[in-house]
Amino acid sequence: MIVEPKVREFICTTAHPEGCRENVKRQIAYVKEKGQVCGPKKMLVIGASTGYGLASRITAAFACQAATIGIMFEKPSNGKRTATPGWYNTAAFEALAQEEGLYAKSINGDAFSAEVKQQAIEMIKEDLGQVDMVIYSLAAPRRTTADNKTWSSTLKTTTGAFTEKSLDLRNNTIVTKTVESANDEELEGTIKVMGGEDWMDWMDALTNAGVLAENAVTVAYSYIGPELTYPIYTEGTIGQAKKHLTETAGRIREKHPGIQAYISVNKALVTQASAAIPIVPLYFAILYKVMKEQGTHEGCIEQISRLFHDKLFAGEIPMDEQGRIRMDDWELAPQVQDAVMDCWKEVDTENVKKLSDIEGYWEDFYHMFGFHFDNVDYSRDVDIQVEIPSL
């Protein structure tokens, strides 16, 4: 089949298997170029198929020679529709890891469920004995809890309606967008889905099963961003969930003193999860321009590689006053934010191409789905039914 991108606002409903493989290959090449780190040897990644989780898996495997088990929620191709990008990424990752003799297996299922937790425990017991690192990198729209109740995550404010400039992704125009305030149920749902409860459940389950090594490290990812987006992010429903996630790191350390639990606050990047947040994509596009000009722009793999090399495994871990690792240090640097705010004030439909890196935004977007790689021949027929070796 010849696979073309089918974009609907912030989602692409097709993915290119060879392009996704190219995406994974480029990330591996970057990690190898950066050299080895004395990091984890056996790692579980929850949310391993795209974005920050995939970058974490690639870094552990190719910079630390770690055996990895990855958990994801992806769809294979049914022969007519392509698989989701995370499916193709994982197929490529496993094949490329195995070529180098690295253990890599994956579980495709709902990480929130007790069944998937049990499956992961069995796999660790049988194949690895224990894991010494767990990355928690889920971005999910909903979660069904043990009482069979399904909670939904909402991207709303908590302090009244908020109106700001926004990029209309359908036609690259600047519009004004109002985000409404969440009700109590929506706020509670977002905390249930994106807060730390499930991270704690994982740590409890892994500890009780004896599959966590002594002094195992676990890291969950968070975001803060600039004041401009506080109403929709940090002070919004998602920010409240992230607050809960951050508090959970402390709770895990208290409950399980043998676990080193950390929050890493990462940089704003185009991923399937973040493209869906209103107002934020315009900030991303401006941020990309400023950081590229200043030579500090990073993608997921650059962020996670730096997390491993400079923060997590370089001696004492540098943390802020709330005990968080700050990978958003370059994003929030005053010279970056001042320039972003200058552009933000001025940006409109006429000057958006000049004041923002809208092309870079879209380039990252297409790359996520395996499109727009100059060394992939998109006119060629490709087999869309790709198998993941371990599944």
Ligand code: NAI
């Ligand atoms: P993403 O959408 O690229 O990745 C989400 C991952 O979770 C995928 O592997 C997906 O398969 C998996 N997943 C979703 N629901 C699942 C379920 N029920 N069971 C098993 N796996 C499931 O998202 P991204 O952006 O990499 O986000 C990961 C974490 O990083 C999130 O906590 C997010 O808030 C955080 N973060 C993201 C930033 C960004 O700008 N993208 C910035 C800072 C933090």
